[in-house]
Amino acid sequence: MAESPDPLPSFGADATKGEESRPPVVPIAIGAVAVLVIVGLFILFGRANSGETTASSAPDPYAPNLTISGVSMSSAANFAGQEVTYIEGKISNNGNKTVNGALIQLVFHDSMGQVVQKDTQRVMIITTREPYIDTASLASAPLRSGQSREFRQTFEHVSADWNTHLPEITIVKTLTD
Numbered sequence: 001m002a003e004s005p006d007p008l009p010s011f012g013a014d015a016t017k018g019e020e021s022r023p024p025v026v027p028i029a030i031g032a033v034a035v036l037v038i039v040g041l042f043i044l045f046g047r048a049n050s051g052e053t054t055a056s057s058a059p060d061p062y063a064p065n066l067t068i069s070g071v072s073m074s075s076a077a078n079f080a081g082q083e084v085t086y087i088e089g090k091i092s093n094n095g096n097k098t099v100n101g102a103l104i105q106l107v108f109h110d111s112m113g114q115v116v117q118k119d120t121q122r123v124m125i126i127t128t129r130e131p132y133i134d135t136a137s138l139a140s141a142p143l144r145s146g147q148s149r150e151f152r153q154t155f156e157h158v159s160a161d162w163n164t165h166l167p168e169i170t171i172v173k174t175l176t177d
Contacts, residue, residue, distance in 0.1 A: 063171040065095025066102060066143075073166055078156075085155040087167070091123060092148040099143040101175035107168040108158060116159040120172065126150040142177070 071089035078084050087106065093099050101122065108117040124135035126149070135152050143149055 060171070060173050062095060062097060062174045062176050063101075063102075065093060065097075066099065066171050066174065067092045067094060068104075068169055068171070069167065071166055082156060085158050087153045087155070087169075088126075089151055089169075090148050091125070091143065091151050093143045093145055094143050095176075097176040098145065099138055099176055101109055102143075102171055102175040103140045103166075104153070105170045105172045106153065107170075108162045109165065109167070110159075110161040112161045116161040119155070121153055123151050123171075124151050124153060138175075 006107060069092065071087065073087050075083050075085045075158050083140065091102070103120055104123055105118065107115055107118045108119075110116045122137050125141060125143075126133055127136045127141065128134045133152060135154075141149070
């Protein structure tokens with residue numbers, strides 16, 4: 001048998017061409033631009049929504065018109081076996097405006113009275129109790145002047161150093177009409 005002059009298979013490539021193949025520049029450039037646009041959108045929308053769950057340093061002028069009462073605490077295990085802590089109570093609007101949203105700050109202490117955890121969350125009102133408790137933000141059911149609603153805040157993690165007493169609860173920001 002005679003040996004083939006080209007022992008390596010060419011897989012359809014022209015063996016006589018000595019040019020090196022170049023990467024497809026246009027598809028790579030389009031992909032890079034798309035990634036940069038997506039990252040830019042995440043940064044832009046991340047900053048726009050970050051003010052929603054953070055409190056400003058200036059006191060909210062309408063916050064004194066909202067009162068929290070009847071606060072209780074419970075805990076239960078979720079489906080993953082982790083302990084979830086619930087803080088429930090009643091929020092009342094004693095002012096003359098409709099509240100479309102509110103942020104509360106919850107401060108957890110240890111046995112020596114030192115702060116071990118500080119969380120700021122949107123107030124989540126209880127919308128239904130049967131067949132299970134469902135919550136929603138005040139934006140879905142605004143709190144009108146003179147109204148009260150039950151609320152529930154959920155914590156999937158609370159510091160192990162927490163003294164298990166009710167945390168300090170302060171309304172730090174409101175959104176009103």
